[in-house]
Amino acid sequence: MKKAAYRLKLYVAGTTPKSLEAFANLKKICEEYLKGQYSIEVIDLIKNPKLAKGDQIIAIPTLVRHLPEPIKKIIGDLSNKEKVLVGLNIINKG
Amino acid sequence: MAKSKSVLGVGRVMPELPKVMTGIQGLDEITFGGLPKGRPTLVCGGPGCGKTLLAMEFLCRGALQYNEPGVFIAFEEKEKDLEENFASLGFDLKSLVKHKKLVIDYVYIERSEIEETGEYDLEGLFVRLAAAIDSIGAKRVVLDTIEALFSGFSNESILRAELRRLFRWLKDKGVTAVITGEKGESLLTKHGLEEYVADCVILLDHRTVNQIATRRLKIIKYRGSKHGTNEFPFLIGETGISVFPMTSLLLSSTVSSRRISSGIKSLDEMLGNKGYYRGSTILVSGSAGSGKTSFGAKFVDAVCETGERALYLAFEEPEDQLSRNMKSIGIDLKKWIDKGLLKINANRATLCGLEMHLVMAHNAVRDFKPSVVVIDPITTLIGAGMADEAKAMMARLLDYLRNEGITVLATDLSLGSTHGDSAEIGISSLCDTWIRLSMETQGYRRMRRLSIIKSRGMKHAHDTKDFMITDNGLEMKDIPGRKEDLR
Structure with missing residues (x-):
């Protein structure tokens, strides 16, 4: 497990079941593995379409790990815990 | 534009399907008015075939000529690269962006940076597209190339469903879209985009035959509209794409009975005392060194003398050399060039494919509006293409010029000069007047001879004459010892 703080952004488009589910899944994983060392910012592209460009968002929902570097992206509803953990480099592959 | 209307009647009301003009030279003619309005069009082809362009x-052109702002979603090139690439073609993308006529959005997809878990959709793309469209009130949208999505996302079923939704969404938005796609092996595009974009499909092709590359464009389908079905050669020139439209080549040109002087008094006398018909095609054939170029130059000289414009397409000599050589026989071409009456376009025939030459000739004629065109020589041009297609191409060019009412003088190097009646690839049948120059050896001297083999619709001399190139130009004389006039 890494010691550095995790800065996460979750991009959604409106309050859809998929985005709610993604947020819930993310919250659960973070609480379990990163308690106290993470921040989640939820960005609604419907309200702020311009923000899509910065992180090159195409798919929704997209989770972007800004810190620690390098930037990582995970798309989908984050239902597969293993994949999310690997994607965020919280646990190593295999 | 005005010209294309007059040729095809693009301006006529077509009840079929609303269209938007692309403004691309020639394309609006072969699509009979442009792309389907409010629908997506697929442009596919191999790498480097000109899709993005x-x-x-x-x-x-939509933004500049038709006041329809546009959105360019680039999946492959960055904004800056696009700006630089298109600056060389005279499109100032920066200024268009500044004036809110254009939005370029570079979408970057890197598979290695993306992990997929569970269900997702491409709403982010939709949001970006919608924001871009709304920000300038865009009427036109380009997605170049949307297939990049396939390399970015692994879940193909989601992707396909989303693409279907995207094209439906574009239609609902009422924007006219151009989607580009890379050519696939068995399908038109690698990922079968043609399945979704079914209204209009244009295929671009860039092939090399005999080491000469030609670009071609073909409209594969156009739902609800007629369209040209042939392959049309096109050119990427200084001002973008020019398609050479052959649909405009109908055998319906108006025939003129006015005459135009050949520039050689004694030749005019042989042609019923008046010279060539205006708008006719004249072929001057002859062996090497028989004076064909001088013939063309003299004609041009006479035309400019009357204040009309002439275009000289030289395929063997550069401009300077041509004017120097013609000066030696008393023809000052430089004078006419300076006055803007003469334009010499000198290109090596092997510079590019025949189609390209045709498009260039077509563009030069359109821009310069000459009343006379000299092609010197037409034979080397044929060397630039395959023999059989060369004839068809030549016929197209000559027909185009005829339609425009332009008098054409083409020179032809006949190789087998002894039996030159079978002129190269049968161009002679396309010509109205055929003059043959030949060299005869008498003792130790070589003499030039001239005869008119045919001249449609006029009385002409049937006897072979002596043909002299002197310091003061060209002259025809009876062959000494044969005083009989056979006329």
């Missing part, structure tokens, strides 16, 4: 030109 066609798409971008569609937006630029």
